[in-house]
Amino acid sequence: xxxxxxxxxxxIMQLFITxxxxxxxxxxxxxxxxxxxxxxxxxxxxxxxxxxxxxxxFNSTAKDQPTETACPKCGLSFSQxxxxxxxxxxxxxxxxxxxxxxxxxxxxxxxxxxxxxxARRGATLIKRMEQRKLKETLQALIQQEAFEExxxxxxxxxxxxxxxxxxxxxx
Amino acid sequence: xxxxxxxxxxxxxxSETDSPVVISSRVRLARNLEDFPxxxxxxxxxxxxxxxxxxxxxxxxxxxxxxxSYIPLTELNSIEQQVLIEKHLISPSLGGSTGARGVALAPDxxxxxxxxxxxxxxxxxxxxxxxxxxxxxxxxxxxxLLEAKLDFAYRESQGYLTACPTNVGTGLRASVMVHLPGLVxxxxxxxxxxxxxxxxxxxxxxxxxxxxxxxHIFQVSNQITLGKSEEDILTHLDAVTRQIVEHELQARELxxxxxxxxxxxxxxRARGTLQNARLLSSEDAIHLLSHDRLxxxxxxxxxxxxxxxxxxxxxxxxCLQYILDRELDxxxxxxxxxxxxxxxxx
Numbered sequence: 001x002x003x004x005x006x007x008x009x010x011x012i013m014q015l016f017i018t019x020x021x022x023x024x025x026x027x028x029x030x031x032x033x034x035x036x037x038x039x040x041x042x043x044x045x046x047x048x049x050x051x052x053x054x055x056x057x058f059n060s061t062a063k064d065q066p067t068e069t070a071c072p073k074c075g076l077s078f079s080q081x082x083x084x085x086x087x088x089x090x091x092x093x094x095x096x097x098x099x100x101x102x103x104x105x106x107x108x109x110x111x112x113x114x115x116x117x118x119a120r121r122g123a124t125l126i127k128r129m130e131q132r133k134l135k136e137t138l139q140a141l142i143q144q145e146a147f148e149e150x151x152x153x154x155x156x157x158x159x160x161x162x163x164x165x166x167x168x169x170x171x
Numbered sequence: 172x173x174x175x176x177x178x179x180x181x182x183x184x185x186s187e188t189d190s191p192v193v194i195s196s197r198v199r200l201a202r203n204l205e206d207f208p209x210x211x212x213x214x215x216x217x218x219x220x221x222x223x224x225x226x227x228x229x230x231x232x233x234x235x236x237x238x239x240s241y242i243p244l245t246e247l248n249s250i251e252q253q254v255l256i257e258k259h260l261i262s263p264s265l266g267g268s269t270g271a272r273g274v275a276l277a278p279d280x281x282x283x284x285x286x287x288x289x290x291x292x293x294x295x296x297x298x299x300x301x302x303x304x305x306x307x308x309x310x311x312x313x314x315x316l317l318e319a320k321l322d323f324a325y326r327e328s329q330g331y332l333t334a335c336p337t338n339v340g341t342g343l344r345a346s347v348m349v350h351l352p353g354l355v356x357x358x359x360x361x362x363x364x365x366x367x368x369x370x371x372x373x374x375x376x377x378x379x380x381x382x383x384x385x386x387h388i389f390q391v392s393n394q395i396t397l398g399k400s401e402e403d404i405l406t407h408l409d410a411v412t413r414q415i416v417e418h419e420l421q422a423r424e425l426x427x428x429x430x431x432x433x434x435x436x437x438x439x440r441a442r443g444t445l446q447n448a449r450l451l452s453s454e455d456a457i458h459l460l461s462h463d464r465l466x467x468x469x470x471x472x473x474x475x476x477x478x479x480x481x482x483x484x485x486x487x488x489x490c491l492q493y494i495l496d497r498e499l500d501x502x503x504x505x506x507x508x509x510x511x512x513x514x515x516x517x
Contacts, residue, residue: 084211111398115341125327
């Protein structure tokens, strides 16, 4: 589909624009999308990679770097990733953590993972999360001066610490 | 189960439910193997190796009552691939790509696990009506079984790692397919769905063609996958879905009160055409079936033999040709579509 604004480039983005209570949809190319100030939009799932290129394009710090790091596992550089709109492998997330951070913030609104933890691979992590949660509960109980309940929670924390060897980080 | 029988199987999500607005609920989990590059970076051999590893584990879940059958897409012709797309069991991009890739299907299609799509695995559960939580429970059940045998790419801070950063975190995309003729006819759909898009949710059409109101059917899904728990994502989508349902039912009531004769005329005309037409294009059929469904939902028309979702899917070009077991040009399809609907709507 052609961009409905310039009618020359291929549209890569679907925008929902709300004016006077009415919402209309517009399909735009990357450069016209850059010009628009509209923020009320959704992704068109089929064009997400292209959309990502546009997102990277808005803030392309990678292009300014004279020498680029390559991912040790898949060999891709960050500019190659921005061209495809996809990461090469799981190690890319570690290699390009700094560059990805603003993009992830823009797409997901910031925040760390709070979802499911894989039971087998994340066993230590699950224990640590449990420990963290209990520590928060302990603090709250102490503030409420509920010392008897706090003692129970403290014992639970100790038990976990003894079995897991404390706050070890998960690799 | 032989392949044709499996593909022609009535998909669980197409069953009739007592939900007048929500046709189906879908949950999809994106997962990748730690030791391989993401699918777009795989060599032919690498893709074949991922396929072999994953297909082996998927079919091993038989003892857990999952009974998944793995179908390599390289073994399917273009009509068979189209059938899977029209039944929402694979994505158009999986069908359109090349190399080692496939889908594992449960006998009733409630599970459809895509292999080597954008991610190594896309675990999908698709159920009829509003069953987001049950869909997620089933998806997690299978995910747990897979996770016991496969090392999925995962980081503490970023969760499940995916090829596209829009899926990272939970890897969860939950969606509902809703039928909104009342909101479309009363011209409120843009307003309601516009509000939905401002709540972090995306809206698209039945087969993802832009947001075209094909048969007044829309899909609403979450966009954010990182920084929110699965429970939060599902609860939010569920709450918004309930709001959409309420607005749709109000719009239908408005039509009944304000223009009852126009409403009756619209649904009876649809029924009359569906029962008598000798030629029906795909678009005509879906539009008329939508009005017919509105009529049966509102108690204005007697129920049809086959339900709405089944008729819509079975009259799509791929399914129609596969059911009739022969290739048809577009005009032959219009004729056969009209015949199939006449038989099944009686």
